[in-house]
Amino acid sequence: MSNKIGNGTIIFDNPIYIIAYASVGSKKEGDGPLAGYVDFLCDDTTFGEKTWEKAESRIQKHAVEKSLLKADISVKDIDFIIAGDLLNQCIGSIYGSKDMDLPFIGLYGACSTMAESLAIGSVFLTNDSFENICCVTSSHFCSAERQFRFPLEYGGQRTPTSQWTVTGGGSVILSNNPKDIEKGIVIKAIKIGKIKDLGIKDSNNMGAAMAPSAAYTIKEYLNDTLTKPSDYDLILTGDLGEVGSDLLKKLLERENIDISKNHNDCGLMVYDIDKQDVNAGGSGCGCSAITLTSYIFKKMEEGIYKNVLFIGTGALLSTTSVQQGDTIPGISHLIHICKTNFIV
Amino acid sequence: MSNKIGNGTIIFDNPIYIIAYASVGSKKEGDGPLAGYVDFLCDDTTFGEKTWEKAESRIQKHAVEKSLLKADISVKDIDFIIAGDLLNQCIGSIYGSKDMDLPFIGLYGACSTMAESLAIGSVFLTNDSFENICCVTSSHFCSAERQFRFPLEYGGQRTPTSQWTVTGGGSVILSNNPKDIEKGIVIKAIKIGKIKDLGIKDSNNMGAAMAPSAAYTIKEYLNDTLTKPSDYDLILTGDLGEVGSDLLKKLLERENIDISKNHNDCGLMVYDIDKQDVNAGGSGCGCSAITLTSYIFKKMEEGIYKNVLFIGTGALLSTTSVQQGDTIPGISHLIHICKTNFIV
Numbered sequence: 173m174s175n176k177i178g179n180g181t182i183i184f185d186n187p188i189y190i191i192a193y194a195s196v197g198s199k200k201e202g203d204g205p206l207a208g209y210v211d212f213l214c215d216d217t218t219f220g221e222k223t224w225e226k227a228e229s230r231i232q233k234h235a236v237e238k239s240l241l242k243a244d245i246s247v248k249d250i251d252f253i254i255a256g257d258l259l260n261q262c263i264g265s266i267y268g269s270k271d272m273d274l275p276f277i278g279l280y281g282a283c284s285t286m287a288e289s290l291a292i293g294s295v296f297l298t299n300d301s302f303e304n305i306c307c308v309t310s311s312h313f314c315s316a317e318r319q320f321r322f323p324l325e326y327g328g329q330r331t332p333t334s335q336w337t338v339t340g341g342g343s344v345i346l347s348n349n350p351k352d353i354e355k356g357i358v359i360k361a362i363k364i365g366k367i368k369d370l371g372i373k374d375s376n377n378m379g380a381a382m383a384p385s386a387a388y389t390i391k392e393y394l395n396d397t398l399t400k401p402s403d404y405d406l407i408l409t410g411d412l413g414e415v416g417s418d419l420l421k422k423l424l425e426r427e428n429i430d431i432s433k434n435h436n437d438c439g440l441m442v443y444d445i446d447k448q449d450v451n452a453g454g455s456g457c458g459c460s461a462i463t464l465t466s467y468i469f470k471k472m473e474e475g476i477y478k479n480v481l482f483i484g485t486g487a488l489l490s491t492t493s494v495q496q497g498d499t500i501p502g503i504s505h506l507i508h509i510c511k512t513n514f515i516v
Numbered sequence: 517m518s519n520k521i522g523n524g525t526i527i528f529d530n531p532i533y534i535i536a537y538a539s540v541g542s543k544k545e546g547d548g549p550l551a552g553y554v555d556f557l558c559d560d561t562t563f564g565e566k567t568w569e570k571a572e573s574r575i576q577k578h579a580v581e582k583s584l585l586k587a588d589i590s591v592k593d594i595d596f597i598i599a600g601d602l603l604n605q606c607i608g609s610i611y612g613s614k615d616m617d618l619p620f621i622g623l624y625g626a627c628s629t630m631a632e633s634l635a636i637g638s639v640f641l642t643n644d645s646f647e648n649i650c651c652v653t654s655s656h657f658c659s660a661e662r663q664f665r666f667p668l669e670y671g672g673q674r675t676p677t678s679q680w681t682v683t684g685g686g687s688v689i690l691s692n693n694p695k696d697i698e699k700g701i702v703i704k705a706i707k708i709g710k711i712k713d714l715g716i717k718d719s720n721n722m723g724a725a726m727a728p729s730a731a732y733t734i735k736e737y738l739n740d741t742l743t744k745p746s747d748y749d750l751i752l753t754g755d756l757g758e759v760g761s762d763l764l765k766k767l768l769e770r771e772n773i774d775i776s777k778n779h780n781d782c783g784l785m786v787y788d789i790d791k792q793d794v795n796a797g798g799s800g801c802g803c804s805a806i807t808l809t810s811y812i813f814k815k816m817e818e819g820i821y822k823n824v825l826f827i828g829t830g831a832l833l834s835t836t837s838v839q840q841g842d843t844i845p846g847i848s849h850l851i852h853i854c855k856t857n858f859i860v
Contacts, residue, residue, distance in 0.1 A: 179619060180595075180596070222840075223840050225836055225837065225840065251524075252524070252708060256624060258605075259834065259836070260604040260605070260834040260835070260836060261604070261832065261833065261834035261837075262624045263833075263834045263836060263837045266711065266832040266845060267837065267842065267845075269711060270711040270713055270845045272711075273710060274710060275523060275524030275707075275708035275709065275710055276708070276709070276710060276711050276847060277623075277632070277708060278623060278624040278625050278632070278847075279621075279623055279624060280600060280605065280606040280622040280623060282605065288621070288622070292636065295639075295640055295643060298643050299639060299642050299643065319836070363619075364596060364620070364621060365619065365620070366618060366619055366620060367610065367613060367614040367620050369614055488614075488622075489607075490603065490604040490605035491604070492569055492603070492604060492607060492663070493569065493605075493607045493611065496566075496569065496570070498611065501610060501611075501614045503620060503622075
């Protein structure tokens with residue numbers, strides 16, 4: 173069924189199949205380097221809705237519907253939808269899923285949600301009672317700014333370490349039934365992360381807050397599996413951005429782990445950070461979701477990447493905790509994704 | 517392993533053991549009818565902390581530590597901690613769990629979180645790779661009022677349909693290893709609920725917002741299992757309160773399902789609603805958590821209840837969605853709990 177080998181690490185005896193995936197983005201994502209890989213780009217950041225929050229729900233709906241189409245299955249074939257987002261009480265997910273008539277599992281994992289949902293979905297699918305699970309998440313620049321920082325109308329200056337919340341999302345259909353094994357990609361293992369807190373208090377420097385948890389998860393996974401960074405084509409973090417990525421590499425160097433040759437970060441891939449005025453890079457639940465469900469999975473299908481460690485990174489703060497002077501803990505969950513014919 | 521029989525309903529071939537549980541409450545809970553069953557009552561609602569939010573984290577810590585003690589196991593024996601709460605970005609859970617050094621799964625299910633965590637923990641434990649999982653949740657009257665309604669200092673009047681958020685929480689240790697089968701209680705089945713929305717917009721009437729989802733989950737579970745209300749000693753909803761409980765019974769009557777003889781609601785059990793000035797009853801994630809992990813589980817151990825349907829009820833709103841004129845959807849997850857020697 174599956175073979176646990178470490179604290180939170182699970183290697184699946186039978187791989188979990190990624191049978192379909194879909195990505196949604198908006199104007200800025202369409203101006204970025206991944207544009208050609210995104211399924212649905214809407215230049216209008218309202219997505220035809222009256223509020224940013226409703227626009228975010230619409231992103232999730234679009235992503236789920238498109239992924240179901242690509243999987244050539246209907247909503248009735250899905251056992252559960254697993255969703256979460258950054259908004260207070262996860263309203264992006266709740267109003268996005270409420271009309272889908274599916275058993276709903278709500279998560280909160282901040283920007284690690286894409287990885288958290290894939291991890292939980294994968295563990296559920298080690299149980300033969302289930303067959304297909306839909307994992308979805310999103311973020312929206314405007315809803316996130318309003319909630320976590322300032323109203324857009326205020327025109328607040330952004331610090332160099334700040335990141336740009338992605339307006340977009342992604343949906344992944346997982347299955348334990350190998351419907352399309354030839355071109356398919358699978359989840360071979362996961363690691364559920366621990367909360368790590370090195371005392372960062374600057375809510376404009378999320379990369380630094382998340383880097384320690386990413387370093388912990390990567391180091392422990394390599395230990396658990398007796399592998400080294402060069403065993404993977406790509407070690408992909410969620411949204412550390414420029415500052416957090418540098419810190420991650422430094423933290424791992426101290427442990428004699430060198431990921432500099434094959435590390436990349438969704439926050440550095442989703443935008444052209446030299447040209448798009450996003451400071452330290454992209455962020456938000458939608459950042460890793462859109463990157464994974466557009467460019468990364470496509471390149472895996474093509475065989476460009478065969479063996480990827482995806483580490484969803486989350487900064488666990490609220491405006492309340494920041495205002496009360498609390499530190500910002502981070503959490504990072506790992507998904508080991510392989511090209512099917514590579515591991516079979 | 518387990519036998520799925522309906523949309524979201526799972527009956528476990530091997531029961532999931534509740535090997536320990538612990539409850540925490542404060543002054544008002546200590547003045548209520550369950551006082552004699554609660555493990556830790558602290559008259560000081562700050563629990564020695566500087567803010568209400570930190571007090572809520574402290575509640576979760578106390579509950580987890582006490583449940584580990586009662587299970588006679590250490591943190592190292594726990595595979596995962598599954599936690600969630602009502603606060604923005606679930607900071608009650610995050611700051612409650614951050615020093616526990618455990619793989620952390622964050623949930624958002626509003627007041628259904630105790631049931632959601634038990635459901636996810638149970639499904640995880642159908643996988644033999646895991647052995648023990650800790651499920652915990654909490655709420656705090658003062659942190660909830662500040663976030664969802666008005667600052668306490670404002671002295672706002674409360675409507676008759678409003679409910680009183682429980683200051684408390686509960687922790688449950690689940691295991692697939694029958695350590696103490698003689699006196700033990702087990703989870704026999706679960707049902708993950710769907711989001712239901714009948715258009716309620718009054719955020720002071722959560723009971724009405726949640727009743728439709730509870731009715732749906734109960735009706736479908738009875739259908740799925742070909743059972744009737746009289747097959748159970750108790751059909752226990754989470755926090756519908758007086759208004760929601762009446763609505764639930766009426767909604768089910770329309771479907772020719774009569775639960776009036778064996779229904780009760782944690783929101784009506786945790787306080788003496790005639791004497792304690794709580795209007796329509798208790799509410800919050802802590803409401804079902806404290807009731808389940810004090811009186812209910814104790815009475816099951818004693819054999820008073822042998823067969824209980826616990827339906828965690830959640831109102832999926834945020835202040836943002838309410839201010840934008842949105843309806844309040846509800847979700848209800850069901851846990852079928854049995855006295856061990858009854859089902860073995």
